[in-house]
Amino acid sequence: MKAILFLGTSLVSAQYLRQSVEALGLRPIFLLRINEYSGLPRRAIEACEYYEADVNSMDDTLYAIRQHNFMDSVAAVTSFLDETFQNVCAISDHFGVAGPDPALAQLTDKIITQKMIPEFCPPSMVFTLSDISEERLRFFLGSQKTCNTFVLKPGISSGAVGVFILNDDTTTEQITQLICHSQIEKAESRCWIIQPRISGHLYSLEGYVQHGQIFFLGFSKRIREGLTEIVNEFPANKSLPDYLQQRCYEAVKVLVQRSNYLNGYFHCEFIVNSETVYFIDGNVGRVAGASIVQQIALAYDKKPVDVIKHVIDLGLFKGINTSGFRYGTISKNQTLSISYCLPSPATVLGVTLPKNMTSFHTPIIDNG
Template identity: 35%
Template sequence: MRKRIVVIETSAVGARYTGLAIRQLGFEPLFVLGNLMHYHGDTRRQLLGFDGVTCANSRDAQAVCRALSGTPDIVAVTSLLDSRLAVAVRVAAMLGIRGPDPALVELGDKAAVARLLPEYSPQSVVVRDGSPLAPALAVLADVEQVLVKPCRGGSEVPGAVFLQQAEQDIAHYVAAQAPAVDAFLIQPYLPGRVLSVEGYVQDGTCHFLGFSLRKRIGRTEAANLFPGDRHLAEPVRAHIQRAISLLVRRAGVRDGYFHSEFMVDADHVWLLDANIGRIAGSAIAIQMACAFALDPVALFAHVVAVGCLASRSPLPLGEPEQTLSLCYGLAEPARLEHIELPPLWDLHHTQLCDAQAEIPAMGGNNRAWLGLVAGPLATVLAQIDGIVIVTGHGHCRPYYLAPGQSLRQWP
């Protein structure tokens, strides 16, 4: 029987490719899931193709170990989620198996990242549920708006923007997230261009694969161009690469992929989220595979091998092709009946919602996503509008671009 690599939870796109990648590496995947029914659409269907165990609380390393009790031949554990990387590190230590780089635990704390990299971090104050806000807000007294976000975790608890004086509103937001979140970071709200740098750390050396450029509809991510390097000035690219190299060295990171988010304006480059230890989510990982003419399974095999097996093999790379991914949804809320792909379809597609689900309009957050599409830029532009979405209100096309936006211009 093949030895097993444990995967704690999964991203929407990562389920199939992570499972197949682990098999390509010569192991068998075993998914630890809090509840299979919390996954929807293609993601749940893909998970059904692999072995899994249920864990009532997959955020707790001891609970994960109990769920794995009696399972033979486990050699490693990993996760592609920010919120489970530290859990995977602790499970690996408790079971005496291989796992993610222990240095990633510290980098999962946004406040710790700000301390490690002050020259690229906006001024930050940490608050906890129940603690007085006035002293923290006094530190940011000259700021008009503030961003409040959990110190740990990913997009499952999105941050929120407030007027600096709105102490009561901020207190309500903090209290509403307890007890799931115990510490929050308050920073100045920074207007500017959000982008990310993709790559991996191997034996302490950063390998940069390219930059991702975003477009949003309100607060919903909707489009991503990769690689977007030619749309960025060389000094901006150099600053971002220097920031990640410094952070990796100061934190002592040896191995792991990264999808690090930055805010860029006319004068500054600010690190928003380090996201070191996992590859990009949504459909960006599939874009990266398409850009370098790789099978997505081969890319995810490299992610797993570097992330929990300390592989020293490089990712085979050629000259990248421009690719585009779209996270599409609906312009108005509706109940989903089904999604019809056109007869001539050459793109990667993941449906995220089940039939009869009530779908919110794009603009509020990423829970409005109906599906993810990725492929070469020209092919995506040519085929995306062939998708037909059937809802309780009738037929419509995917909504992925706000009025006034263009997928041919990435200033």
């Protein structure tokens, strides 16, 4: 049986991937760091064929492929991690197997997407450590008259990895130290971006593109503790005024058109305040992470396995195997997901769930 190679997976989606892939007449192979997973996601991965690799490193990924020599059985390659899609596209081209929409090679980079639709984005300063100067930094920070805190982030990342908060008196030396200690591979040679830290709510517009036609599924509203997203409401359209929704729709439409993105899912992120919206991340190529795939399934009365199957088939095979799949109308007007954890390091002895619970529960660590 031919296989789909996954360069990593999100935690919640891991439990559904094997069944979704097998429904397409294929089997999954994973490349990842297995020690980055525990609980139910790890058990789901270990039930499949998997090999160790740092999938954020193209060199390490190619080394693992050569070492284990499995590409003859691979029909396609993809991922459920935003930051790996450039490597996914490169592997697809290198080995001549099916891969995601070629537009993803650029759309996973925050800097490129914001250059495509600057009219929807916050002011930005893009730099590498080799070309940043104190004069340029002072000019940019000083030009944002209504802002005294800023966000520093790499062009390619997800889950707030490598994101730092700056003050208006931050120096280039301090930025250099932050980047060099960010634990991001080749951080010193990457492109980085500084933007004003805009007050507002974090929304994500969920949907997909098929043959260039956009289908919007609804808005997610996310609540953060620090830089970590812990609560998500879906659909949250009712909490967002229509004129702000229309601005978000327009941003996604323009991005799809200018990038020539034809087939695949998206979860485009916006900071929303009472006056306007700011596009901050494209997040294209897969359904959103955390528990949002379960929320979409609940809201539309679908099974998560079937949603994941459509995500994979649309992204890799233009939806030819799921041509009859339709979301239809929303059957549940609101769902809620909560990522819960402890405030300090500890050993989890057990979790007691409410009786007669009708929700999904995904333990991502094991007791003990």
